[in-house]
Amino acid sequence: MKLLGISLSLLICLAAPSKARPQGEAAKKCKSVDLVFIIDSSRSVRSHEFETMRKFMINIIHTLDVGVNATRVGVVQYSSQVQNVFSLKQFSKKQDMVKAINEIIPLAQGTMTGLAIQYAMTVAFSKEEGARPGIPNVAVIVTDGRPQDRVAEVAAAARNRGIEIFAVGVARADMTSLRAMASPPLETHVFLVESFDLIHQFGKQLQGTICGQDPCLDSDHGCEHICESSQGSYHCECLPGYRLNPDGKTCSGFLSMRDMSS
DSSP states (O other): OOBTTBOGGGGSOOOOTTSOOOOTHHHHOOOOOEEEEEEEOSTTSOHHHHHHHHHHHHHHHHHSOBSTTSBEEEEEEESSSEEEEEOTTTOOSHHHHHHHHHTOOOOOSOOOHHHHHHHIIIIITSGGGTOOTTSOEEEEEEEOSOOSSOOHHHHHHHHHTTEEEEEEEESSOOHHHHHHHSOSSGGGTEEEEOSHHHHHHHHHHHHHHHTTOOTTSSOOTTOSSEEEEETTEEEEEOOTTOOBOTTSSOBOSOOOHHHHHO
C-alpha cells in the first residue's frame, strides 16, 4: 500500500549526524492526550469497511495507557448527523470502551464530515465532556473521505484551536479530502488503511506520536543535510552556507558571502 509514494514508516525518523537526539527513556516517555475518534458511518461506508473501523479503534486503544490521569478516549460517529458514542470523561477502562465500540450501530445516512469536525471542536473537546486544560487534543478521523459538506475551513479552525488531526482513509478514500482535513506534515497525518494488517502499523505510528518520540530518530525523512524535530513534527535544514531548495528536502550549492550576510 502506498500513500503518494510515501511509506507509513515515516512517522518515526532518523537523526542527522550533526544533531544530538534524545536517547533512552527520555525519548520514549509517553504523555497524556485527549484522543477522540471521529468515525464515518454514512451509507457510503460498506459493512466490512465499518468493521475495519471498529478493529482499528480497538487495536489502537489496546496500545495506549488509558485512564483518568493518562490518555482519555472518546468516540463520535457521524453521517447526516453527529452522535456521541462515549465522551472523554465516560470510560477509564479499556474493556468498557471496547464494549461500547462493538455496540455501535452505523447511522447509514449522508456524509457530513465538516459537521462532525465542528462537533468535535466545540463539544467533544470541551471541558464539560472531559477535555483537560494543558493536555494535547488529538482527533483521528476515519472515513472513506467523501464528504458532502465543506471540510477545509472547519478543519483549519480546529487545527488553529490546537487540535492535531489525523485523517485515516478506508479502502476507496478520497485523498484530496483527507489532505484537506489533516494536520501538517501530511505524510505523517494522512493514511490509507486497506487491510487489518495496516491498522496495527498505524497504531504504532500514533503511539509514537503521543509518546513524544523524536520524528527524526530513525529516519532522515529524505532531508539531504539535517532533519530537525519540532513539536512532534519535523523540517529539513541545510548546513551553514547552503540554502534549502523549494522541495523542502535538498540543499543548493554553497552560497556567496553576500548571500550569507543577508
